[in-house]
Amino acid sequence: MFIKNLPHKTVERLSQYRRALLMILSKEKTHVFSHEIAQMLHITPVQVRRDLMLIGYSGNLRKGYDIKELIELIGKIIDSERGQRVAVVGLGNLGKAFISYFKGKRSKLSMIAAFDINPEKINRVFDGVPCYHINQLTDIIKQNNISIGIITVPSEQAPEIAESLVLSGIKGILNYTPKPLNVPAYVYLEEYDMITSLEKVAFFAKKNDERFK
Amino acid sequence: MFIKNLPHKTVERLSQYRRALLMILSKEKTHVFSHEIAQMLHITPVQVRRDLMLIGYSGNLRKGYDIKELIELIGKIIDSERGQRVAVVGLGNLGKAFISYFKGKRSKLSMIAAFDINPEKINRVFDGVPCYHINQLTDIIKQNNISIGIITVPSEQAPEIAESLVLSGIKGILNYTPKPLNVPAYVYLEEYDMITSLEKVAFFAKKNDERFK
DNA sequence: CTTTTATTGTTTATTTATTAACAATGATAA
């Protein structure tokens, strides 16, 4: 299903809606109101309704939104029909943590391979994901049609890894190293640094503290 | 140093500017132009100059910005003068990864304690950070004046941990579990889920792929 | 029946964030 120009923030929230809905799905409830979704995610009900309007979903005036239906529709919008394959480059603390967290979470995204240079990790399987030597990167990516790469190598190595990923035909990169990368425009790049998040929390915690004291 | 109402995004970028500047500091250069900072972070030079204007920093028309001076000023704005203390709750894959990454990174943020329930982890030291039993949480936090908590316990435990943190007087929480939390308004809460990031990358990678093909 | 109520869906307004435009500067070159 195609909807043109979905705002970035809406895409993020759709993922969050689905996550939250999957969490409450078990609990016998079949429907949910916009204000319930809103409360779970600390946003306003209007925001929720607006997002759902953008993806063309209609709820029931009295019962709210059908949870199962909505989960399915979000899938149709944000997932790729044929699925997308993912690889992790750098199987250290963070790479392993990611793989263990990801396991069994999303059916349309499959974690296909990990890469490292450490001989102790190569040719072993971690949480169901085989680890290959980094020099097999291009081959494995092309063979398996992997389109998304997660970078969790030491930051100095990140630029060359990014370059290899791009040359291997990857379409999206999630970079967890603090080293900002350069990739061509046709590759979608998302960067995240935990320390920046922590510093942001520290800043606003300090500010709140002054304000509320 | 106080500057009222710094935009959220600017605070994030200030942290990123500092990170990038620290990285190039070694390389003999003493000054940097706005377009150089911009290129490193994939933003526009105007954005950089605007942010620096907001914090009242002036560069040299011919040489650009003094790297050391700027790093220092950013510190004066976003760091707390007396420092802030941080604790990690849940010393599993992600908690350990965070601690090992954080080690030695920021002088004004100190990682003081970790908490867990697993007896094998309690009373041991990980990367310089002592791990305590979760039932000591309030005591340790109050004794050490810890004001920021990072939550990396299994998601089902997250709500009760958040509540304990709040009751212990914490001022900011960084939640890495996929369970959205509720905290009072005087506590700053930041939530991050890796799978949402991955899904966002997957969505825009797919979209780019259609557009550029 | 009629009114009240709680909700959705959508338009309009507001706020926040980004980008464009351009004057000011001062070094360098003509």
Added chain:
DNA sequence: TTATCATTGTTAATAAATAAACAATAAAAG
């Protein structure tokens, strides 16, 4: 000396994101 240049600092314009406003609806209550 005067013009050119690349840069900063700031204001003005645009775009993106959020929130407010409110009509429409249908169930429930009176």
